[in-house]
Amino acid sequence: MNKPILVTGAAGFVGSFVAARLADMGHAVIGCDNFNDYYPVQLKHDRVAALLEPRGIRCVTMDIADAGQVAALFEEFQPKLVVHLAAQAGVRYSLQNPAAYIQSNLVGFGNILEACRRHRTEHLLYASSSSVYGANVKVPFAESDRTDEPVSLYAATKKSNELMAYSYSHLYGLPMTGLRFFTVYGPWGRPDMAYFSFTKKILAGEAIPVFAGGELERDFTYIDDIVEGVVRLLFKPQAAQEGKPPHAVFNIGNHQPIKVKDFIATLEDVLDRKASIDWQPMQPGDVPATYADTDRLRDWVGFAPSTPLAKGLAAFRDWYNSRSHNPPLR
Template sequence: MIPAGAPVLVTGAAGFIGSFVASRLARMGAAVAACDNFNDYYPVHLKHGRVQALLAPHGIRCEAVELADALQVDRLFDRVRPAYVVHLAAQAGVRYSIEHPAAYVQSNLVAFANILEACRRFRPRHLVYASSSSVYGASENAPFRESDRTDEPVSFYGATKKANEVLAHSYSHLFGFPATGLRFFTVYGPWGRPDMAYFSFAQKMLEGEAIPVFAQGALERDFTYIDDIVEAVVRVAAKPAVVAANVAPHTVFNVGNHQPVRVLDFIAALEEVVGVKARIAFLPMQPGDVPLTYADTSKLQEWVGFAPATSLREGLGRFREWLVTWMVHNKID
């Protein structure tokens, strides 16, 4: 466990995963410092809603910081002096990266390099950072294992996440600080991102709109519930790799549910939970999409004694309860 009172910096803390992780760490007794750049990739009021609902009750203030600005990062680390850094800030979205690569260069490459340099200078006990299943590209060698080749991503987003892993390994090797990348697989749940299929599908179904389904619904995704993601993050953060001579204290773990679901089967589960029959508009497969994501989680299980296991119907049921209430009070454009 992370020691009570230990200063922990959580970046991207107004984001989906970041807000839940910051909240959990605070409940565990950590002294959480939170930051986000509050960009408008999706409606900013959702980010502020997370801060109010998940962070404020624990006395966490989410500071506006642009991590692509090295001076702001330096000042942040100097104030916080973190013992642990959980870096979850990033520009998300596979398809968005095709049209807006510059946003990913700044948020996923420049900002990450600034975080690494700050860790070199301030020497936290452990840096944990978000990677993605997108590093596996269009691999059909399922289930995906951390030892698989990951040098052929099919999206620019995936390429930036692979770059994060390589950069972190080099810094860990050169400067001897422990760093761990977590390859997240299709995270879903309450307070999620409205650009994700599960969120937009449910909202459209409740509003009587057709949902766009690519590749005839044959794509398969390893849907992972947010609580399982958070459990993995806090366990991994508390157990850095051992620093040893001539070995970089850097590693990566898959964090997925190990149960890929066909998109059409996912829609059927969503129909059951939402209580609405979906109207489907079939569309061709999109550039940057992959046919399958499927996590082998045995490495994670061996390291921290945990692997995600929340069933899709249970997780969607919790999401639906939150979404109905949210839609009554908010309109997400």
């Protein structure tokens, strides 16, 4: 029998796609989200209307930083599997509003861990980030690399999540898996991400801000590849081994870093427009490159992301154009 699954952050970019995919597979899915205003809330409601409601997925409005709300949701739904994607995202915003990261990414994650412990959840899959690798100069980034020098508070909270999960897995024998996502993009994505904001500005004839001469490299990973990795890992938790808890961490990235200036050139081709560039210095909290070693992922579930950037950006362009009749996202 299919097991009830909780997806936190279900109105978010990755969460809405994961919840929809699990429902399509026949699972009973419940979602939750706090619908905060980090970016336009209407986009979150639109995701719910387009991706969740047609599949019968309920998305509860709640704050995971409220332990009582988390306990009540677990008590009502009794999830056997949990995909925890709710978090305060964004590297640069963590410099402006650090309290939001402490509440959501630390207090909120602690509440999820406690609820999983009380209900003996069979597997907790949680979002980490490629940001945990900091300014690592050894590439590609492997899960065995040191990750104890974060260069942003966001990265520090994600590294903390991995440590918290490991300790709970060790103490209570609960299977837990951390996912280090690498620069996710695609339809229904976040407006604060470069590919989204660049598209909006290029089509409006506005200059786009480009940092560090466009030399920064990012491992752009298409949303469908992210979902495929998440779903495969959800149903294949790490087993406990002698001296080791049932906890694992996996990179989910495209294994093909692209310089931002080359990314812009590809986006120009896809949009058939030239970009005007506003050159700016490297920003605090940014890292020179992200580059995923996906051998562990491929060995464990027989899959690794591979969608070409031009194909993924074309799919985003088509979605963006389909929403052109809507009020602009500001």
